[in-house]
Amino acid sequence: MKQVVIGVDIGGTFTKYGIVDKDGNVLIEGSMPTDTFDNVNDYQKALFGELEKAIKPIKNDIEIKGVGFGAPNGNYYKGTIENAANLKWKGVIHFAELFKKYFNVPVVLTNDANAAAIGEGLYGGAKGLRDYIVITLGTGLGSGLVANGELIYGFDGFAGELGHIMVEPNGRQCGCGKLGCLETYCSATGIKRTAFKLMCDMSVDSELRKYNYHELTSEIIFEAAKHNDLIAIEAFKYTGYILGIKLADAVAHTTPEAIFLFGGLAKSGEIIFKPTIESFEKHLLPIYRNKIKILPSGLQNKNIAVMGASALIWKELGK
Amino acid sequence: MKQVVIGVDIGGTFTKYGIVDKDGNVLIEGSMPTDTFDNVNDYQKALFGELEKAIKPIKNDIEIKGVGFGAPNGNYYKGTIENAANLKWKGVIHFAELFKKYFNVPVVLTNDANAAAIGEGLYGGAKGLRDYIVITLGTGLGSGLVANGELIYGFDGFAGELGHIMVEPNGRQCGCGKLGCLETYCSATGIKRTAFKLMCDMSVDSELRKYNYHELTSEIIFEAAKHNDLIAIEAFKYTGYILGIKLADAVAHTTPEAIFLFGGLAKSGEIIFKPTIESFEKHLLPIYRNKIKILPSGLQNKNIAVMGASALIWKELGK
Numbered sequence: 001m002k003q004v005v006i007g008v009d010i011g012g013t014f015t016k017y018g019i020v021d022k023d024g025n026v027l028i029e030g031s032m033p034t035d036t037f038d039n040v041n042d043y044q045k046a047l048f049g050e051l052e053k054a055i056k057p058i059k060n061d062i063e064i065k066g067v068g069f070g071a072p073n074g075n076y077y078k079g080t081i082e083n084a085a086n087l088k089w090k091g092v093i094h095f096a097e098l099f100k101k102y103f104n105v106p107v108v109l110t111n112d113a114n115a116a117a118i119g120e121g122l123y124g125g126a127k128g129l130r131d132y133i134v135i136t137l138g139t140g141l142g143s144g145l146v147a148n149g150e151l152i153y154g155f156d157g158f159a160g161e162l163g164h165i166m167v168e169p170n171g172r173q174c175g176c177g178k179l180g181c182l183e184t185y186c187s188a189t190g191i192k193r194t195a196f197k198l199m200c201d202m203s204v205d206s207e208l209r210k211y212n213y214h215e216l217t218s219e220i221i222f223e224a225a226k227h228n229d230l231i232a233i234e235a236f237k238y239t240g241y242i243l244g245i246k247l248a249d250a251v252a253h254t255t256p257e258a259i260f261l262f263g264g265l266a267k268s269g270e271i272i273f274k275p276t277i278e279s280f281e282k283h284l285l286p287i288y289r290n291k292i293k294i295l296p297s298g299l300q301n302k303n304i305a306v307m308g309a310s311a312l313i314w315k316e317l318g319k
Numbered sequence: 320m321k322q323v324v325i326g327v328d329i330g331g332t333f334t335k336y337g338i339v340d341k342d343g344n345v346l347i348e349g350s351m352p353t354d355t356f357d358n359v360n361d362y363q364k365a366l367f368g369e370l371e372k373a374i375k376p377i378k379n380d381i382e383i384k385g386v387g388f389g390a391p392n393g394n395y396y397k398g399t400i401e402n403a404a405n406l407k408w409k410g411v412i413h414f415a416e417l418f419k420k421y422f423n424v425p426v427v428l429t430n431d432a433n434a435a436a437i438g439e440g441l442y443g444g445a446k447g448l449r450d451y452i453v454i455t456l457g458t459g460l461g462s463g464l465v466a467n468g469e470l471i472y473g474f475d476g477f478a479g480e481l482g483h484i485m486v487e488p489n490g491r492q493c494g495c496g497k498l499g500c501l502e503t504y505c506s507a508t509g510i511k512r513t514a515f516k517l518m519c520d521m522s523v524d525s526e527l528r529k530y531n532y533h534e535l536t537s538e539i540i541f542e543a544a545k546h547n548d549l550i551a552i553e554a555f556k557y558t559g560y561i562l563g564i565k566l567a568d569a570v571a572h573t574t575p576e577a578i579f580l581f582g583g584l585a586k587s588g589e590i591i592f593k594p595t596i597e598s599f600e601k602h603l604l605p606i607y608r609n610k611i612k613i614l615p616s617g618l619q620n621k622n623i624a625v626m627g628a629s630a631l632i633w634k635e636l637g638k
Binding site for chain 2: 073082083129130131145147148150152153154155156158159160161162164165166169176177178245248249250251252253254255256257283285286287288291
């Protein structure tokens with residue numbers, strides 16, 4: 001009997017899951033919609049049905065040791081999902097406790113970026129590191145900070161929200177209600193907003209000018225940058241410049257050995273890493289310079305959120 | 320025989336020391352100059368002589384268990400003082416190792432603000448807290464971050480330098496060589512710089528206008544503010560505004576249960592705490608609001624650096 005865990009990533013639109021062994025091999029994976037369920041009980045019931053069906057072919061060969069969830073506003077200490085903007089279930093949901101009726105094994109939960117950081121440590125580029133940070137660059141910017149070998153959950157279970165540190169006091173409007181948050185600059189959405197500002201500020205022609213706000217994506221900007229589109233290149237430079245400053249500030253807090261970037265933007269390679277690292281080194285306190293690596297995630301082509309959720313529960317079982 | 324440790328705070332001008340028991344009682348304290356010793360060996364010899372003399376009256380009643388040092392650019396992992404701008408001993412000094420020849424007990428070293436954070440946890444307001452931050456507002460701004468019950472030293476032993484996170488990309492010149500660092504705004508020196516800017520920007524009369532740059536101090540600004548001097552009041556407001564933003568960002572990193580402010584500025588009471596807390600709450604991500612305390616240090620009227628250095632070695636001995 002192979003020992004496995006179930007890792008589940010709850011996104012606003014889709015839920016992804018995987019049956020994962022301790023070495024990070026995903027034996028089975030799948031997905032189902034999230035947003036068709038107005039009620040969390042209906043959702044959990046459907047998820048259980050989905051998992052049962054998925055597991056069936058290998059049921060007699062595996063022993064399920066636990067279930068780990070990554071979810072927006074997921075609280076590790078309480079197993080709750082609290083007032084998640086992208087989910088239909090409002091208020092404080094005692095998610096882990098509710099789900100225990102389906103599997104009689106430990107169930108743990110944290111937010112998706114924290115899960116990603118644990119996954120990077122167990123399966124990815126941070127293996128063996130005691131101090132590192134993972135930044136997920138998606139629609140928003142998520143982060144998980146590890147110091148002294150432990151994920152920093154903070155006193156209330158919600159630590160590691162670098163997407164909401166301030167870039168500019170009266171800067172861009174953020175979904176959280178504040179102004180100038182980092183994720184409004186450094187994320188797939190952030191670089192699109194930057195491209196629109198640059199189409200205003202600069203006069204050069206650009207392939208980006210033919211897209212409206214709904215049409216433009218970070219992938220289109222990346223393609224344009226590869227064709228030497230000046231506005232697209234400048235958008236990446238500016239994104240890296242801001243990200244470099246804020247990663248340098250993060251170093252002044254916890255001084256990681258490496259910072260891992262994950263997600264669509266991070267896949268753009270040199271065009272984002274070069275300006276980020278340049279700005280990072282320039283803005284680091286001199287004692288930190290040329291010591292700290294900024295690297296693509298070691299799980300870049302895998303489902304880091306599912307891997308992270310499974311790493312979370314493996315870590316819990318090992319305690 | 321009472322078990323005690325020696326706590327030593329190495330400052331650029333003076334060295335302060337105390338013989339401290341486990342409850343934080345300072346049995347003996349004293350000080351000697353730092354900057355008259357060009358050579359670290361001469362300094363250590365003089366410090367040993369000074370300590371021997373101080374201990375003499377109670378020598379037969381105590382057992383010295385260890386020595387803890389707080390020093391600028393002190394590295395906990397290596398016991399070194401590395402390129403400290405305010406000390407005459409240049410390069411990398413293997414301070415702890417060198418000092419072991421004088422006392423045959425464990426010798427540990429960290430930077431002064433990290434020591435302060437450990438002291439706050441052992442003797443001060445952070446007793447029993449697993450997640451907290453200590454900010455020392457002196458000539459500069461120092462910080463010590465504790466998460467999961469452990470001080471964050473970072474991978475290289477130099478973590479917790481919030482004095483050098485960025486307020487403005489092209490802001491005030493900092494002693495570290497960068498521009499716009501937090502300590503150029505929020506510290507005794509920072510508020511003086513702010514007062515000079517406000518004397519430029521504002522037209523109202525002010526008692527501060529009679530002081531030149533060398534004469535003006537944060538204490539003078541505090542006294543003026545108590546007399547309702549508009550520029551002095553505005554200087555405190557601005558200092559608190561900036562500090563509040565950056566403490567809100569620190570919460571997004573490690574989410575402490577409380578943040579303790581220590582030092583001259585922190586002694587100004589409401590006039591600094593009120594604008595700091597207002598700005599802090601405004602700039603916090605909503606999920607953190609009304610949860611996190613900003614408090615004066617519980618060691619405010621004690622020598623936090625000596626207490627911290629002694630707490631550091633007590634903590635080490637308890638490992």
